[in-house]
Amino acid sequence: xxxxxxxxxxxxxxxxxxxxxxxxxxxxxxxxxxxxxxxxxxxxxxxxxxxxxxxxxxxxxxxxxxxxxxxxxxxxxxxxxxxxxxxxxxxxxxxxxxxxxxxxxxxxxxxxxxxxxxxxxxxxxxxxxxxxxxxxxxxxxxxxxxxxxxxxxxxxxxxxxxxxxxxxxx
Amino acid sequence: xxxxxxxxxxxxxxxxxxxxxxxxxxxxxxxxxxxxxxxxxxxxxxxxxxxxxxxxxxxxxxxxxxxxxxxxxxxxxxxxxxxxxxxxxxxxxxxxxxxxx
Numbered sequence: 528x529x530x531x532x533x534x535x536x537x538x539x540x541x542x543x544x545x546x547x548x549x550x551x552x553x554x555x556x557x558x559x560x561x562x563x564x565x566x567x568x569x570x571x572x573x574x575x576x577x578x579x580x581x582x583x584x585x586x587x588x589x590x591x592x593x594x595x596x597x598x599x600x601x602x603x604x605x606x607x608x609x610x611x612x613x614x615x616x617x618x619x620x621x622x623x624x625x626x627x628x629x630x631x632x633x634x635x636x637x638x639x640x641x642x643x644x645x646x647x648x649x650x651x652x653x654x655x656x657x658x659x660x661x662x663x664x665x666x667x668x669x670x671x672x673x674x675x676x677x678x679x680x681x682x683x684x685x686x687x688x689x690x691x692x693x694x695x696x697x
Numbered sequence: 698x699x700x701x702x703x704x705x706x707x708x709x710x711x712x713x714x715x716x717x718x719x720x721x722x723x724x725x726x727x728x729x730x731x732x733x734x735x736x737x738x739x740x741x742x743x744x745x746x747x748x749x750x751x752x753x754x755x756x757x758x759x760x761x762x763x764x765x766x767x768x769x770x771x772x773x774x775x776x777x778x779x780x781x782x783x784x785x786x787x788x789x790x791x792x793x794x795x796x797x798x
Contacts, residue, residue: 540737541736541737541738541739542736548718548719548720548721559700560700560703560704560707561703562703562726562728562767562768563703563706563707563728563767564767565706565711565728565729565764565766565767566706566709566710566711566712566728567711568711568761568762572758572761577758580698580701580702580705582698582701583738623737623738624736624737624738625738626738627738627739627743627744628738628739628744630744630745631744631745633741633744633750634738634739634740634741634742634743634744634750635738635739635740635741637741637750637753637754640741640747640750640751640754641754642787643747643751643785643786643787643788644751644754644755644758644786644787645787646786646787646788646789647786647787649755649758649786649787650758660701662698672700672701673700677700677701677704678704680701680704680705681701681704681705681707681708681710682708684705684708684710685708685709685710689710690710690711691710691711691712691713691758691761692702692705692710692711692712692713693712693713693714693715693754693757694698694701694702694705694712694713694714694715694727695698695714695715695740695741696698696715696716696717696718696721696737696740
């Protein structure tokens, strides 16, 4: 499928909420990662280190963009530093309308809002590394996520001793 | 997204997952789900709407304690623009930027 067609369709998918609802209810999804028991917060939110993982297709401007040629998507991920300037973030994702997030990335990746909540004392600190990935993973790329990259992404937060991870789609 | 959140939670780190597509959340629930009736691509709100974006972010933070069982879904009552959101907090960070010349 040419990229322009996916981008064109994404305008409708973002505008009419029933479209993604209908599409999602028809897709058979892999459920190979079992539901774990709820983990508990190790310290109060006002002291917690908070990270973000987003499937909105964000990456650092000079990083390799996500592969839009593979119709099964791209299960790789990109590291976004916690102190990133929002002007240095790009979005590569043809399957939702990111024109609003191109103007203000906080629409999908609330890194500046988190910094404000740190100033206000509502959370402790922003994690040193966030993770950007893309949704819309099918077939072999969905298997790659379940078999490999989901674990790799999770271990980044573990290594950085992150207390809470906020996960957002596109 | 739900699967990745499960993987992170499996390592002992609590997660909260935002969603705008209810059927996707029901198909693959994350450990804690926050559902907001906004558009794809504007999950936290409109561009530049600091108060609105902070409100959704704060709702996610609250869900850490608000979710009672794995897979719980918390629906947010927000109605996009037809809502009065709390005044933005923490803008002192921005006030320290050098003035525009």
